[in-house]
Amino acid sequence: MKIALAQLNPTIGDLKNNAQQILKAAQQVTSQGVKLLLTPELSLCGYPPRDLLLNAHFITEMEQTLYQLARDLSPNLHVLVGLATANPDAIVTGGKPLFNSIALLAAGKVQKIFHKRLLPTYDVFDENRYFAPGSEPNWFVLDGIKIGVTVCEDLWNDEDYWGKRSYLANPIAELAELDIDLSINLSASPYSVGKQQVRSAILKHAATKYDRAVLYVNQIGANDDLIFDGCSLGFDRSGELVCRGTSFDRDLIIIEFDEVAKDLKPAKIQPQSDCTDAEIWAALVLGVRDYIHKCGFQKVILGLSGGIDSALVAAIAAEALGAENVLGVLMPSTYSSSHSVTDAIAVAANLGIETQTIPIGDLMQGFDRTLESQFKGTEFGLAEENIQSRIRGTLLMSMSNKFGYLLLSTGNKSEMAVGYCTLYGDMNGGLAVIADVPKMRVFSICKWLNREREIIPINIIIKPPSAELKPGQIDQDSLPPYEILDAILEAIVCEHQSIEQIVDRGFDPQIVTKITRLVKLAEFKRRQAPPGLKITDRAFGTGWRMPIASALR
Template sequence: MSKNKTDYEAMNQNSTDNTAYQLNTAALGNGAITFAIMQTNFWVGDIAGNVKKMRALALDAKDKGADIVIFPELSLIGYPPEDLLLRPTLAERVKNAMNELAQIEGIVIILGYPHIDHHGTFNSAAILQGGAQKGFYHKQHLPNYGIFDERRYFAKGRNHVLFDYKGVTIGLLICEDIWHDAPIKALKDEGADLVVVLNASPFEIGKQAQRKELLNSQAKKHELPIIYANTVGAQDDIVFDGGSLIMQADGQIAHEGARFLNQLIMAQFDAAAKRFDTQAKPPLALSEESEMYQALVVGLRDYVNRSGFKGVIVGLSGGIDSALTLCIAVDALGADKVYAVMMPYEYTSNISLEDAAAQAARLNVSYTVCPIHDAVGGLRSTLAPLFVGEANGTTEENLQARARGTILMALSNTYGHMVISTSNKSENAVGYSTLYGDMVGGFDVLKDVYKTDVYRLANYRNRLEDNPVIPERVITRAPSAELRADQTDQDSLPDYDTLDAILKMYIDEDLGYKAICAAGFEPALVERVLSLVDRAEHKRRQGAIGTKITKKSFGRERRYPLVNGWAIKG
């Protein structure tokens, strides 16, 4: 039984791949323009599928009385398309798709698409009406930082574009444009009554609050109402969280789309008053834990479904990382698609076995216990002649981790389920995980979740239902990899509060040694942690992708040379 229906809404939805959506609408009056904002996911590369989806959604919006339907940034090809934008057949595919969409009668369509002509490829918005493309706008500010590489693909737009509909002058912008002043000011100067912004704005913690602040400021400063249409759903390591916004010229929010959900937002714009109608019941703001958790659910769900695997395999250890991963997997895919495997060895404690079994039972997933003694024994036996005396501790520990990785991959090969890994951001940062061992898998669910946030999310998930799904002991016991007798994480790492504080400064904030020491941390510890991070780059480079939730994830937005001579203290 769910205690918190709001928090559960997103995770119990079907994949954002389908065309089902929630309807968000107010009572409609007369003599106004009715906008339909389609906060929906469009699959990267699947132009034919996206056209089919747009057609169905546009006709549906028309039936519901919309004058203008708005699809998000690059909705025709999905975001981010990366090097698919360089494919030589793209221009023809786009042309055919746009011609097909232009045939739709009785509704104006605004959509994002890659515009290709002799000036180059542009990130553009098209206005389709009555059998033809009536206009287009090219994005002017092309982000090329963080996760973004838009200048690799797109030429810069130079002109602002407005069009009139029922006496209202509507200006177009795309995503990054609205974060700058010049584009919206130019639209205002040209007589815009209203600005429509198409977005593919990726999630990170606290992003929706930033968007609201920005739009409030831009609406008030330029005295313009704004429609901010965002996409939703995941692409590889990026999640789009929806939360589309319709803002009055005075900075008040007229409508706010749900987060992480397909939604059709219908809103009327009164041409005389230059105001939107107001949403009857705006959504509650999500807590930080809730938005993190939902992002992880959507990220895993869309990746697994699109990759064509029939389900996922999780190595359950009795520890908190695999416990939380299992919850997310069940919430993302349903218990019938999740297979938990416990692989005990000599150092596995009884409480680990008990707690792993308890979680699996509570979540109603397939659960198998597979002792790895024979596998480790066989590897040791093969290796014995090669070692003078004993292998060292790291070698022995890694053998266990790699035996487990090999077992999981054999199950994946046999049954067609994707192995998902459970390494958190703190571990990935300092290299406290085994390449080809616990790092195996197609997706690393907690890749961008610091260990301290793993605890927060485990407690959050337990609060959602009357019976906690994660046994309390999993949360309270000292964390251990159980790769040797009486091992705990804190044998070789500082406590996680300290470690994560240093890591956040170094990774998320990009601060250096001196600045971190100045924040009050012990210099020798800072040096050790920073050095561990730098030295683990080669491991991270071979790790699975995982959903970005922080300001700077270990994905495409952190690009360091593998071997380099940068001096930590320099």
């Protein structure tokens, strides 16, 4: 029996076009003798739909779209489609009003509905807000083959792999006890660095532990801050990889299940990069492209400072949208070094993007005159420095409003963590492209970009980072070297370690205390930041839920 895995890129809420994607994939595989088509979790509405699920009309329309899709499909093809369905017992039981479901479509009808068993509530996930968990193992028989159905998190609860259980149920184990022939998992698993290797290991473990072949199909694309990398997988009963889909792109994989051996036959295995910088680059390019297009924009604007962060963002934008759709604006002040301008022009030339220059010296003097009486008798400090950033932010937002370009914010994760960014200044924007990329990784990606030809000018990479808000300023005037800062931030943000624990690892107590304090104080800034693309396990986005006002050290 031939089975197809469709890596789809749904737009959240676009039921009609998402259904068309499924239908198109179905039409492609029908002529190749495929009997079963797998699509990702919530493939009809897109993942994560979040509070769109609170709209009763949306749920009704989703059901209507599903039934229409069933009628449009070839009667000889079975298709598994992800959607949200109503929970008829919610009023009686007081449970959640919906299920995260998979519908089996065939012969013009909805043949069966399966419900996701395990509902994640950690990090970016909040499924318990909307869904009731399914209570029964999910399976069906097709051409004499007993196929077990799981949805994303249902696969991630094996105590032998993790050393613990996060939920009482283990859907994979329950299906094995029912003597299924093939296990399938329909997923919308967000990308983070290293996630592909973890998924592969979990699937291999499930195949070998239960002596069952397993197929896994994943969504691709980006929805707001989340990036989905596809990389659908198949493992045979012995745990050997038999198919792998493309990373960060649509794909349609066809594989055959041997009914006699009850195993999968080898099929297409797409190559996978072993370079972390290349992987992150692909994720960010996809994230920018989808965010811009799904929000209805065509072009972007950003400030080009001559620094490494804006250079990397410009490169990502040019790759994602085409150089003709990227505008870089230079806004030199009296404190800007000559190389800031020449480096910005050089990176723009390498990328082929348009630039415009707006000197802000006169505007700075105007602010100084206007605030002279209010600031009289005080020393030059942060307030004056930040005026420059806010002038630039205002100019960029004005051009964004005037011409309909989306403004890209260029701050990195290290700056966002410690608050080295200006509210209503360089934090302005509709998307923070590298807000989850630590500074040392920014350097690493830029060096990787230059592996064949110079894209990021060498001077940008080797010069000391500086905001250039006062004469001779460099970041390390007030911060430790970035390799030290990033290591401390990793311990604070990702590993949730205390000051004492971090100091025990050999870091200076005063520096650790200072950085910990800065992370806490910057929370009110991060709350007002544009959405940032998530590429690590712990980003300052929907999964970061720290209070602004708190007394915890």
